[in-house]
Amino acid sequence: MPIKEQRTPPRSRLIGNIFLALAALFLIANFILPVVLGPQIPGVPYSLFIHQVQSGEVDRVQVGQNEIRFQLKTENDQAGPVFSTTPIFDLELPKLLEQKGVEFAAAPPPKNGWFTSLLGWVIPPLIFVAIWQFFVSRGGGGPQGVLSIGKSKAKVYVEGESARTTFADVAGVEEAKTELVEIVDFLKTPERYTQIGARIPKGVLLVGPPGTGKTLLAKAVAGEAGVPFFSISGSEFVELFVGVGSSRVRDLFEQAKKQAPCIVFIDELDAIGKSRSSGGFYGGNDEREQTLNQLLTEMDGFAAGDATVIVLAATNRPEVLDPALLRPGRFDRQVLVDRPDLSDREAILKIHAQKVKLGEDVNLKAIATRTPGFAGADLANLVNEAALLAARNQRSYVAQEDFAEAIERVVAGLEKKSRVLNDKEKKIVAYHEVGHALVGSLTSGNGRVEKISIVPRGMAALGYTLQLPTEDRFLMDEAELRGQIATLLGGRSAEEIVFGSITTGAANDLQRATDLAERMVTTYGMSKILGPLAYQQGQQPMFLGDGAPNPRRMLSEETAQAIDREVKEIVETAHQQALDTLKLNRDLLEAIATQLLETEVIEGEKLHSLLSQVQTATQSGFSS
Incomplete structure (x- = not known):
């Protein structure tokens, strides 16, 4: 079920082409045509113009803001040649022209055609619409107007498009995996449970300290079941505009129902799921509360006949969640993903150690014994630190002493050899x-x-x-x-x-x-x-x-x-x-x-x- 690449809609391309054509016509009518088709009047220095006025050679003058046009006299009273000059700020020019009997007047305003006037009214609104359309499309919805801001930003992982994660890639959380195996069975064969009247759980909440593998477990559930996996963080629902969060929740669940059976994973649920009474206000109208209310409504909408969509969520702050989220019928199960014990740490080290070259003296069990309280992410960082130390020491493999030094770096910090004590x-x-x-x-x-x-x-x-x-x-x-x-x-x-x-x-x-x-x-x-x-x-x-x-x-x-x-x-x-x-x-x-x-x-x-x-x-x- 590959995801097709989103291309620019024909309507958007048509509007863009029309805008470019009108802009080109506007430029031609205002700047190019007057230069090409207009009369070519020779220019002279201003000093020559004043000399000709004083000599009585000038017949009439048109004084403009940026140009002075004047016509010379002829012997047979015919129209003489016309010249132009650039004006200089001169208050004595009108007196001089009057003394010499020169007919002078202000230059008439330029006459624009009806087409140019029309373009002057049409082009600015089109520019505004084009700019608005550009920012709206970048906000995550394409040219669908303001409503596109409320589109879900969830990332969709479909089997075959990326590396598949299974339970074999997750170690140290055997009890949690045992609980989630049943969720996989629900997704693969839902009729097996519905035939006898069992209710498929709507939500599973993964609770545990940071770095224990909650997100990895959710991906493994989707990989084992072979279903699409929608992943989004709780903070991505809330935006500046009121109502955008609830709109994104609706759009997320609409997309999920279309690709059911599937899994919706919400990381850091506490970003939108905090207790509504924690701030001392009840029935507030803030954006986070509206988003939470919409999430509760959507989870209630999964009836027995609805598509098989299971919501997985992760948090490391269960004490702040709203009680309405934790009641039966919404997040039916809470799975603790705790820090691994000795045997689990050894299993996690074996998985991460497959990516590096180990020396013959490396004893992963001894390393697991010396790292109590380390989460899965801590152990992954430990293996990486040991590999970096080995490379720094010009070794082609990771030795036990590299792991020992890496443990000290994580527990006690870096050595400060520059801090000299007396x-x-x-x-x-x-x-x-x-x-x-x-x-x-x-x-x-x-x-x-x-x-x-x-x-x-x-x-x-x-x-x-x-x-x-x-x-x-x-x-x-x-x-x-x-x-x-x-x-x-x-x-x-x-x-x-x-x-x-x-x-x-x-x-x-x-x-x-x-x-x-x-x-x-x-x-x-x-x-x-x-x-x-x-x-x-x-x-x-x-x-x-x-x-x-x-x-x-x-x-x-x-x-x-x-x-x-x-x-x-x-x-x-x-x-x-x-x-x-x-x-x-x-x-x-x-x-x-x-x-x-x-x-x-x-x-x-x-x-x-x-x-x-x-x-x-x-x-x-x-x-x-």
């Missing part, structure tokens, strides 16, 4: 990072310490300690959370022990430690004093977190003070744990920091060997 700052950063590593090596649930570096990275990091998990974790107990807080405070504790003072380098560590301690008390109920109560208001899942904590419930002054005391106690206890551990391992702290100042980076088996010598402070409560 000796004192470098020494402080070295002890700070070693403090993190020593305390972190004794905490479970924090991951394994893989690298210590005092090479600045990213926007603000003067050094970093890289801890990578050995497995995917979904739950953490209280001891592990307290260990995380102690690890965050390990850098500050090392500065206190070695230098007897603290610097501004621990600002981010303190912020993260305090936030984690507050969540333990107010969200997780890990407080013996306050008990198993949640003091923060729960919210719907947000895949685009803005970093702001959930607001607290209405608290009494006594409860708020108790929360503050409990948070302070957790942080101070963790701080003491870090101090005890570092004091017990002071010699090891000095040895690793000295070596780090020499090499700037310690990693791999050498680092693991050093950290295996850490002694556990029994009073600190760590579990090795």
Whole structure:
């Protein structure tokens, strides 16, 4: 079912040809014919004209704005020759002509023919119509008048015209694919379900964080079913003109019904599907609300006898959608497309790794283990970064070390080798990072310490300690959370022990430690004093977190003070744990920091060997 190329309609070409012909006639009548057919009058200098007037040789004069024509006298009173000259601003010329008895008058206005006058009235409106028609046609509808602005801008993918995407091209979302297989079956054999009275779903909403493959899944559904695929973004419905969005919704569904069975995919649904009461107004008349109302109406219009059209939509902000969109009968199903786990990440890496040349030492499972929380787009970017690093290093294949460096670039940022620290700052950063590593090596649930570096990275990091998990974790107990807080405070504790003072380098560590301690008390109920109560208001899942904590419930002054005391106690206890551990391992702290100042980076088996010598402070409560 190929899409035919849209050509310029005959009506548009006819109007254009008529306009060009009339414009040519206008130019000929006003500029070319007067020059070709008009009388040829010789011109003379103005000084000669004045001399002839003073000599009495001039009989009569016609004074125009741009030309002076004069006729000379003859002896037999016959009409003399006519000449012209260019006028000069001269107030004495009329007096001179009157003194010499020369008959003079103003030149008559030019006489235009009826045809020229007609063209003067017709050409300007035609120019306006042509310009308007040009902009309207570029607005997406051809010469169909203002209504063409409301045409849908959806891109149509038809089988055979482009590369077909199937479920084999999508990895890491097995549960979502299982849900969508039934949609494919609906599109292929709808009668199988309608015969027994089953209702074909009208809409499927794909919900998940950015980069998890929602758009790719929608294309795979269309590719598996072998049906046309209409793709449009929610922002493309809304324009400056009121009513254009709803017009485009109508046009989109009319096109879809003509090519049914098909799939309509609306990306970023929240652009037009936000709750109508979110702004505090009900029954408003803005363009976005009219577009949403038209979308609701069109989805209600799919009755049992209508063409098989399924609407797929994607959003990463489900909490802002209007409830009318999510009710049964519209978006009947919501499919979560979440971040992949360990096995899914390995499968995604295998798909993207097919496009690059891998070295024999590449272990995709190890890479998947070191990338928890990475979405599909993140993993694709990781493979590309590794390939770029290999090419930069003049290698013909991608090695494991390229993937390791690519992970650090994504997690910690680019190396800032131009940011040079003085000796004192470098020494402080070295002890700070070693403090993190020593305390972190004794905490479970924090991951394994893989690298210590005092090479600045990213926007603000003067050094970093890289801890990578050995497995995917979904739950953490209280001891592990307290260990995380102690690890965050390990850098500050090392500065206190070695230098007897603290610097501004621990600002981010303190912020993260305090936030984690507050969540333990107010969200997780890990407080013996306050008990198993949640003091923060729960919210719907947000895949685009803005970093702001959930607001607290209405608290009494006594409860708020108790929360503050409990948070302070957790942080101070963790701080003491870090101090005890570092004091017990002071010699090891000095040895690793000295070596780090020499090499700037310690990693791999050498680092693991050093950290295996850490002694556990029994009073600190760590579990090795």
